[in-house]
Structures are given as C-alpha cells and as structure tokens.
Amino acid sequence: MSQAQIERTLDHNHDFVQAARPELERLSRAIAGTSFFALITEAQGVVVDVGGAIDKQDKRVEAIARIGIDLSEQAVGTTTISAALNEKNPSGCTAASLSSKIPLFTVVPARRCGTARVNA
Numbered sequence: 468m469s470q471a472q473i474e475r476t477l478d479h480n481h482d483f484v485q486a487a488r489p490e491l492e493r494l495s496r497a498i499a500g501t502s503f504f505a506l507i508t509e510a511q512g513v514v515v516d517v518g519g520a521i522d523k524q525d526k527r528v529e530a531i532a533r534i535g536i537d538l539s540e541q542a543v544g545t546t547t548i549s550a551a552l553n554e555k556n557p558s559g560c561t562a563a564s565l566s567s568k569i570p571l572f573t574v575v576p577a578r579r580c581g582t583a584r585v586n587a
Contacts, residue, residue, distance in 0.1 A: 468513070473535035480515045491518040504532055512539030512552045 468476070477484070487507050494505045495518035504519030514536045521532045531538060540549035 468535040468537065476509065476513055476535065477515060480509045483509070484516050487516065491516055495519045504528070506532065506538075506548075508538060508548075508552065510552075511537075512542065512549065513537050 484507070491505055491507055498505065498519050500520075502520075502522070504517060504521055506514050507516040507518075509515050514531070514534050517532050517534065522528050530536070537543070538546070538548045539552060540546075543549060
C-alpha cells in the first residue's frame with residue numbers, strides 16, 4: 468500500500484483503532500517478554516495496529532507486523548489469519564501457519580474486539 472492508502476485506511480478505521488487500543492495494550496502487556504505480538508486488522512485484512520515486542524531484525528516478522536500490510540486471503544493466500552478473517556473469529560497462530568519460527572498471537576478481525584463494534 469502507498470502511504471496515501473495507509474493514511475486513508477487509518478482515517479477510515481480511526482474510531483475502531485481507538486476503541487480497540489486498550490485491549491491491544493492489555494494483550495501486549497500480557498505477552499511482554501515473549502516472542503509473541505498482536506495484530507489488529509480491519510475487516511478486509513489490512514493491519515491497522517500492532518502491539519507487543521516486534522523483532523525488527525527478523526524479516527518474516529517485519530513482513531507482517533506493519534500497519535498497512537494486507538493479510539487477506541486474496542493478498543497472501545490461505546493462512547490462519549486469512550481463515551480467521553473469513554470466519555470472522557479471533558485466531559491464535561504459530562509458526563506452521565506462517566512458515567516461520569516466530570510464534571504469533573493475532574486478534575482478527577478488527578470488526579470485533581471486546582465490546583467494540585465497528586460497521587465496515
């Protein structure tokens with residue numbers, strides 16, 4: 468995504484990100500000291516927020532733990548994350564589903580996080 472597209476996506480999802488941020492921060496504290504991190508995507512699968520310690524030296528992590536990355540099935544194929552988006556259920560995924568050795572915890576889809584609801 469271009470910087471302009473990222474900015475439009477963030478603008479469009481501003482209320483959702485603000486509503487979800489306390490839960491992302493809580494989850495980030497819970498996974499502190501581990502190699503886990505959390506992602507929040509908007510309904511179509513674009514990452515709109517990231518929490519937890521991100522290993523910027525690991526290119527596999529850097530490839531998905533960035534705002535604006537499209538993790539939908541159309542963009543990346545069938546993965547745990549894209550399946551969770553399609554099923555509209557939160558998901559935990561591990562290395563096997565991402566072809567990496569980095570454990571991940573994802574919070575998807577972004578449409579639901581605790582009691583926050585956003586109409587897409």
